[in-house]
Amino acid sequence: MVIKWVKKGRGGIYWPSKAMKKRAWVSDEKIYKEANKNPIKFWEKLAKEGITWFKKWKKAYVEKPPYFKWFVGGKLNASFNCLDRHLEKRRNKVAIFWEPEPKEERGRVLTYYELYKQVNKFANVLKKLGVKKGDVVGIYLPMIPEAIISMLACARIGAIHTVVFSAFSSEALKIRLQDTDAKFLITADGYYRRGKIINLKEKADEGIKETKVEKVVVVRRLGEKLEVSMKEGRDYWWDELMKKAKDYYKPASMRSEDILFILFSSGTTGRPKGIIHDTGGYLVQAYWTAKWNFDLHEDDIMWCTADLGWITGHTYGCYGILANGATLVMYEGALDWPEPDRWCEIIDKYGVTVFYTAPTAIRMFARYDGRLVKKHDLSSLRILGSVGEVINKEAWLWFFKEVGKGRCPLIDTWWQTETGGTLINALPGIGPFVPCFAGRSFPGTRHEVLDENGKVCKPYQEGNLVQLPPFAPGMLRGLYKNHERYVKTYWSKYGKKIYFTSDGAWKDEKGNFRLTGRVDDVMKVAGHRISTAELEDAITRHYAIAECAIVPMPHEIKGEVPVAFVILKPGFQPSENLEREVVKQAEKYIGPIARPAKVFFVQDLPKTRSGKIMRRILKKLVAREKELGDLSTLANPESIEKIREILS
Ligand code: WT7
Numbered sequence: 028m029v030i031k032w033v034k035k036g037r038g039g040i041y042w043p044s045k046a047m048k049k050r051a052w053v054s055d056e057k058i059y060k061e062a063n064k065n066p067i068k069f070w071e072k073l074a075k076e077g078i079t080w081f082k083k084w085k086k087a088y089v090e091k092p093p094y095f096k097w098f099v100g101g102k103l104n105a106s107f108n109c110l111d112r113h114l115e116k117r118r119n120k121v122a123i124f125w126e127p128e129p130k131e132e133r134g135r136v137l138t139y140y141e142l143y144k145q146v147n148k149f150a151n152v153l154k155k156l157g158v159k160k161g162d163v164v165g166i167y168l169p170m171i172p173e174a175i176i177s178m179l180a181c182a183r184i185g186a187i188h189t190v191v192f193s194a195f196s197s198e199a200l201k202i203r204l205q206d207t208d209a210k211f212l213i214t215a216d217g218y219y220r221r222g223k224i225i226n227l228k229e230k231a232d233e234g235i236k237e238t239k240v241e242k243v244v245v246v247r248r249l250g251e252k253l254e255v256s257m258k259e260g261r262d263y264w265w266d267e268l269m270k271k272a273k274d275y276y277k278p279a280s281m282r283s284e285d286i287l288f289i290l291f292s293s294g295t296t297g298r299p300k301g302i303i304h305d306t307g308g309y310l311v312q313a314y315w316t317a318k319w320n321f322d323l324h325e326d327d328i329m330w331c332t333a334d335l336g337w338i339t340g341h342t343y344g345c346y347g348i349l350a351n352g353a354t355l356v357m358y359e360g361a362l363d364w365p366e367p368d369r370w371c372e373i374i375d376k377y378g379v380t381v382f383y384t385a386p387t388a389i390r391m392f393a394r395y396d397g398r399l400v401k402k403h404d405l406s407s408l409r410i411l412g413s414v415g416e417v418i419n420k421e422a423w424l425w426f427f428k429e430v431g432k433g434r435c436p437l438i439d440t441w442w443q444t445e446t447g448g449t450l451i452n453a454l455p456g457i458g459p460f461v462p463c464f465a466g467r468s469f470p471g472t473r474h475e476v477l478d479e480n481g482k483v484c485k486p487y488q489e490g491n492l493v494q495l496p497p498f499a500p501g502m503l504r505g506l507y508k509n510h511e512r513y514v515k516t517y518w519s520k521y522g523k524k525i526y527f528t529s530d531g532a533w534k535d536e537k538g539n540f541r542l543t544g545r546v547d548d549v550m551k552v553a554g555h556r557i558s559t560a561e562l563e564d565a566i567t568r569h570y571a572i573a574e575c576a577i578v579p580m581p582h583e584i585k586g587e588v589p590v591a592f593v594i595l596k597p598g599f600q601p602s603e604n605l606e607r608e609v610v611k612q613a614e615k616y617i618g619p620i621a622r623p624a625k626v627f628f629v630q631d632l633p634k635t636r637s638g639k640i641m642r643r644i645l646k647k648l649v650a651r652e653k654e655l656g657d658l659s660t661l662a663n664p665e666s667i668e669k670i671r672e673i674l675s
Contacts, residue, residue: 029406031434033460041427041460043436051322051456053470058457062470066497069471070311074098074500077314078307078350079112081280088497092523093514096284097308097500104278105287105310106150106183109349110143111278121354124328124377125172128219128360137172139352142179145172145269149180150276152268156211156242160185160279163209163289165240166335167200167231169193169218170359173246173265174335175345177213182287182306185279189289189301192336193218193227195618199299200234203291206301207507210239213265215246217253221364228255244268283307289507290338292444293556294516295548297564301507304447310350312448312501316469317347320438321381321410322455328407330356330374331383337555338444339414342501343383347448362388368399375403382430383412387553389422390584397429405430410455411437415554416586417542423462441465441542443528444556445517447501450474450494451540464539472499474540476532481521484533489543492532493525502526548642550579550587555620559642562589562623565616566609571599575609576632578646580624588624589613590649592632592670601628627673631666648674 032047048054062069071087074080074097084101113120122142125135137145158164164186168174174190181188189207191200204212214231217224228245235243245257246265257264281287287306291299317323321343329348333339348355356377362370362384370392374382392400411431413423418439427437437460441451451474453459453466468474475483476490484490494502506513520527531543545551548559559577566575574594579587591609595601606626613621633641647655648670658664 029432029434032409032455033434033436033458036459039462041436042458043456047436048456050324051454052319053454054456056457058470059467063473066471066473070097070500073315073471074101074307074311077318078103078311079108084283084307090496093518094505095496095498095502096504097305097311098283101283101307102280103283103307103310104183104281105306105346106146106179107278108310108314109179109346110139110146113139113352114143117352120352122349123172123175124354124356126356126358126373126376128222128358128364130365135172142172142176144274145176146179146183147274147276148269148272149176150183151272152244153180153184153186153211154276155268155272156244156263158184158186158211161187161285162211163187163189163207165200165204165207165209165212166190167193167212167214167227167234168246168335169215169225169227169248170334170357171215171218171246171248172357173213173215175357178288178335178341178345179349183276183278185281185285187286187288189291190336190341191291192334192618193225194334194620195336196615197230197233198616199618200231201236201238202298203301204235204238204240206291206298207289208239210241211243212240213244213246215248216255217249219360221361224249224253226253226255232256281306284504286504288341290341290444292338293549293558293561294512295558295560296512297558297560299558299561300509300512300516302444303504303507304501305504308500308502309447310346312499313342313347314350316448316501317343317353318351319454320440320449320452321383321412323348323351323353323381325352327380327409328354328356328377329381329383330358330377330379332358332362332370332385332388333383333414338447339383342448363391366399367392367395368402371400371403371405374405374408378407380407380409381412382408382410383414385415385554386413386418386422387415387585389413389418389426392430393422393425394584397425400429405432408435411435413437413439414442414449416551417544418463420462427460427462436460439465441530441540445503446499447503448499450499461539464535464541466540467538468540469499476534476540477521477525481525486536487533489531489533491520491546492528492530492540492542493521494528495526496524498526550589552579552588552620553585557589557617557621559589561617562591562613562621565621566591566593566612568616569608569612571596571605572609574632576640576642576645577623578642578649580649582624589621591623591626592629592645593626594629594632627670629666629670629673631663631669633666633670634662635660636662645670
């Protein structure tokens with residue numbers, strides 16, 4: 028029998044069905060009011076119930092704007108919470124179903140006990156290599172179980188991990204390792220992507236040049252399929268070290284405020300910023316948002332399609348799910364490889380109950396018109412989730428109707444790398460589920476929409492989304508070694524007691540938020556953050572390029588894609604070759620996701636009198652908008668007509 032988890036309301040709104048209400052961890056509206064009466068008490072209760080502490084905290088919340096702390100004096104270990112505490116009840120339960128990209132290859136199944144053993148061994152390996160509490164360990168791995176094992180092993184010994192997305196370039200890896208002074212790196216020989224073999228070790232070797240990395244552990248993912256070079260005394264094979272490693276490592280007793288990980292994300296300058304997450308607060312939010320948003324019960328199988336290199340992968344592809352003792356699916360490759368319905372096959376194969384993905388993936392699936400979906404049994408699905416950017420109505424409805432068959436709540440979760448866990452979304456047992464609306468603030472958190480002067484916007488009036496204190500426990504604790512940028516980015520617009528998200532939004536009179544996109548110079552390409560400044564920096568490093576402006580262009584599937592306007596240095600002429608080289612600059616310094624979709628060579632760019640490029644005009648020109656807005660500060664109006672000609 029197929030259970031209906033939602034029912035239809037009026038005006039295209041959906042609500043949880045009786046069955047969902049009965050099953051859900053939270054189904055009473057009152058939770059919002061109660062939590063907000065005293066958010067600190069509320070989170071304290073959750074911290075106590077959800078997480079195992081070695082020592083209870085003395086003070087739940089301490090604020091010293093723009094910094095704040097949660098569960099001060101408390102001690103715990105993240106790997107203990109994800110593993111050890113499940114051994115009694117869930118020893119032989121599956122923790123990870125791993126699906127390799129090549130279909131002819133067998134997958135791997137790791138039970139909680141197996142994962143526990145591997146993590147303990149690898150913790151011993153790290154220790155033996157000289158990793159100490161507080162050291163930073165770089166993780167540059169494809170989507171293989173060793174990535175999770177590495178993260179949890181770092182957490183176990185109290186080392187700080189910084190995961191770098193494996194599709195990022197060696198230059199991108201380098202600056203992340205440099206900025207964190209990492210002395211250790213965990214990588215692999217290679218992996219499969221769209222049927223091709225990717226040589227990761229080669230990129231890693233390049234990336235560790237000019238860094239402090241002394242030891243590299245290499246996972247054999249491809250084995251004989253790819254030969255890689257190993258440097259004596261620096262590079263070690265994972266499997267060889269593991270063979271000799273002891274079985275148990277006592278989890279380090281970490282302070283709640285000790286750093287669990289640093290994750291880099293793009294901002295409005297050329298260099299990505301190292302976002303710091305602590306142990307206790309992060310884990311509390313990861314645990315409860317995972318449990319309540321996806322209504323995780325003992326029999327659930329959750330598949331979050333995000334790579335571990337992003338915050339979504341950290342929280343809902345690792346910590347939040349494992350802390351709940353649930354089962355997760357991890358997939359190595361592209362969702363549409365070798366056939367566009369590979370993702371359906373995986374849902375069907377493992378009986379996935381919670382499917383969490385991104386609008387860009389949904390739009391890609393939707394191109395196939397539901398025909399492919401119908402070939403598969405997706406009846407195991409219970410909850411659908413979306414994250415990364417605003418989900419448009421068509422994509423929402425397609426996902427809801429064709430994948431969820433109109434039976435499953437679709438949870439649109441708004442959050443950021445900075446917030447550690449989700450913050451704005453409907454809860455499956457409460458609803459409502461409305462296309463394009465993320466929903467309400469998670470119980471115990473408060474958000475508001477403010478105008479430019481800091482005044483609260485009226486319902487339906489668009490403004491800037493902010494978070495009000497007490498700040499959610501999973502929020503960032505700073506930017507690694509960069510206090511100034513931390514203050515400037517988040518705590519300058521509205522002062523040190525209001526967190527500025529950099530997102531535009533409005534809300535209805537019931538407090539449901541509708542997000543409208545970034546208000547800074549960061550674009551979302553297939554859900555990934557790309558900073559215009561970072562990309563411009565990468566491109567202007569080319570010897571022939573004098574100036575460059577990057578703006579987003581709307582794209583049917585990826586939401587938006589970068590477009591480059593380039594001014595060449597004297598003596599250089601536009602050519603297809605130079606166009607390719609512009610694209611290569613993006614690949615070299617960031618990675619394939621940053622590739623400009625189009626390159627336009629121009630003589631002049633619209634600028635203000637002080638010489639600042641007016642990207643908002645370029646953006647409108649690219650989107651073919653007639654109305655260009657206020658041009659009073661534009662110094663060279665003639666540039667606009669020329670660009671229009673080039674674009675047409
Ligand atoms: C930015 C954060 C959070 C994990 C993935 C992205 C946008 C994220 C939504 C959503 C509208 C969204 C915002 C935000 N965003 N989720 N459900 N609806 N916009 O993390 O790379 O740190 O990006 O993604 O613009 O600020 P991130």
